[in-house]
Amino acid sequence: GQQLNQSPQSMFIQEGEDVSMNCTSSSIFNTWLWYKQDPGEGPVLLIALYKAGELTSNGRLTAQFGITRKDSFLNISASIPSDVGIYFCAAPVGGGSNYKLTFGKGTLLTVNP
Amino acid sequence: EAGVAQSPRYKIIEKRQSVAFWCNPISGHATLYWYQQILGQGPKLLIQFQNNGVVDDSQLPKDRFSAERLKGVDSTLKIQPAKLEDSAVYLCASSAAGAKTQYFGPGTRLLVL
Numbered sequence: 001g002q003q004l005n006q007s008p009q010s011m012f013i014q015e016g017e018d019v020s021m022n023c024t025s026s027s028i029f030n031t032w033l034w035y036k037q038d039p040g041e042g043p044v045l046l047i048a049l050y051k052a053g054e055l056t057s058n059g060r061l062t063a064q065f066g067i068t069r070k071d072s073f074l075n076i077s078a079s080i081p082s083d084v085g086i087y088f089c090a091a092p093v094g095g096g097s098n099y100k101l102t103f104g105k106g107t108l109l110t111v112n113p
Numbered sequence: 114e115a116g117v118a119q120s121p122r123y124k125i126i127e128k129r130q131s132v133a134f135w136c137n138p139i140s141g142h143a144t145l146y147w148y149q150q151i152l153g154q155g156p157k158l159l160i161q162f163q164n165n166g167v168v169d170d171s172q173l174p175k176d177r178f179s180a181e182r183l184k185g186v187d188s189t190l191k192i193q194p195a196k197l198e199d200s201a202v203y204l205c206a207s208s209a210a211g212a213k214t215q216y217f218g219p220g221t222r223l224l225v226l
C-alpha cells in the first residue's frame with residue numbers, strides 16, 4: 001500500500017535546539033503535507049508542498065519536498081516549549097475532485113525548557 | 114472564518130451502547146471526511162462525502178458504523194453497538210472541492226468501557 005514511514009518516532013530536545021524529522025515512502029506523491037497535533041486537539045496544517053524540490057517556510061518551520069517525490073523533510077529551528085506535540089506527514093491519494101489523505105504514524109516532539 | 118466544529122468533545126459509554134458524533138465543516142467546503150485515530154497512530158479514513166453523496170466508505174465497519182450528510186453540510190457518525198476497540202479519537206475534516214489540503218476539527222474522544 002501507500003505507506004508513509006516517519007522518523008524518528010519520538011524526540012526529546014532542549015529548548016533552543018533545532019529539530020529535523022522526515023517521511024519516506026516507496027510510492028511517488030505529488031503533494032506532501034505536514035500537520036501538528038497538540039494534546040487533546042485535531043491536527044493543524046503547517047505546510048503544504050506541491051512541487052518536487054520545493055522548500056517552503058512557515059515561521060521557524062521549513063519543509064522540503066524531496067526530488068525523488070518519495071520523501072519530505074520538516075525542520076524546526078530554535079525550538080520553544082509550545083513546539084511540543086505530534087508532527088504528522090500526510091499525502092493525498094486519489095484524483096479528480098476527490099482526494100483522501102494517508103498519514104504517517106507521527107513524530108512525538110518533547111521540548112525541555 | 115470558523116473552523117470545523119465537532120461535538121461532543123468527550124464521550125464515555127459502555128460496550129454495546131450506541132453513540133453519535135456531529136460535525137459542521139468549514140462553510141463552503143464540499144468534501145467532508147470522518148477519521149478514526151487510535152492512540153499512537155495517524156488518522157485513518159472511515160468515510161468521505163462529496164456534498165451529500167458517499168465517495169469512499171471502504172474502511173467503514175458497516176455492521177456497526179453509519180454516517181450521513183443529508184443536506185450536504187453537517188454530518189453525523191454513529192456507532193451501534195460500540196465495542197471496546199472503538200475507543201479512539203474521531204476526527205472530522207473538510208476540504209474545498211478538488212483541494213488536496215484538509216482542515217480538521219478538534220475531535221471527539223470516545224472511551225468504551
